[in-house]
Amino acid sequence: MSTIKVNGKDQTLTSEISISELLVQNNVAQPDMVSIQVNGKFINKEAYASTIVNHGDEVDFLYFMGGGQDN
């Protein structure tokens, strides 16, 4: 068992998982609209499946936000 932080909140993992699996576990409906940082470092989309989250990691889901101007 390991504990990580997702968007600043503790999450307990029962098994070793990848970023791809973490996205599913957190019910991220539109992974295309999310950018991911682990411990303040950007992770390439191509590396989601191969990047394993480790105990103590801080994972942030950064959402694309495009509103502001009009319409």
Next chain:
Amino acid sequence: MDFTEEQIQRYSRHILLSDVGVEGQEKISNGKVLIIGAGGLGAPIALYLAAAGVGTIGIIDGDVVDLSNLQRQVIHFTPDVDKPKVISAKEKINLINPDVKVITYQQLFTAENAFDIIKDYDFIVDGTDNFPVKFLINDACVLAKKPFSHGGILRFEGQTLTYVPGATCYRCLFHSPPPPNAVPTCSQAGVLGAIAGMLGTIQAAEVLKYLTGVGDLLTNRLLTFNAKTMDFRTIKSTPTETCPVCGNHPTVTTLVDYEQATCELKR
């Protein structure tokens, strides 16, 4: 710069701040700031920068005021419907503070005009609503070594990051625009009007901090908030080595206009 009695009175609440003082107000009054987009974010940004006495404010926007804008674009009033946004904004700025020189650009910000427009400004503020222009602003500012403030809002949430040369840029966090079909637009997703004010005033404060040199900018950290819970977070970041524009092997070396996901297409 010698302030008149009237100006000293107008800016007295800035001058009273020991971190700002007459010297800081002079820096504000000599500042040249470009606001891209005279909408939800651009409105509060322009109002506060005008009130603060920023010497030159440039505003670029190609749209006219629509009735549905008035729910959050507080620089535009009901009689302004159908008026070009830059004209409506200029009129309000002049009324708030005749000291401010306003330069209007009633056009889109494009790969073709970007460098030419930003070159005259000390700081650029992103108040746009779409990703193609957000990435264009980032690329133009990174390549031209201009500081800027990124801002985005959606539904009940907002995010902002301040860029100065050498710091984390927007592409360090969001490599490339999301696929157009994945993007919920404002017309589709909606936005709580006051969110624009919350985020825009944070961006305006960053501009004034940059001009006066007071405090620590939102560099290398992305501020996000959710108004439903009123939770604010700053997410620390470092420049990305593989960033397409500021990384070790940049692939973005000239400006491009990305395909626009328009509101019409999304309906």
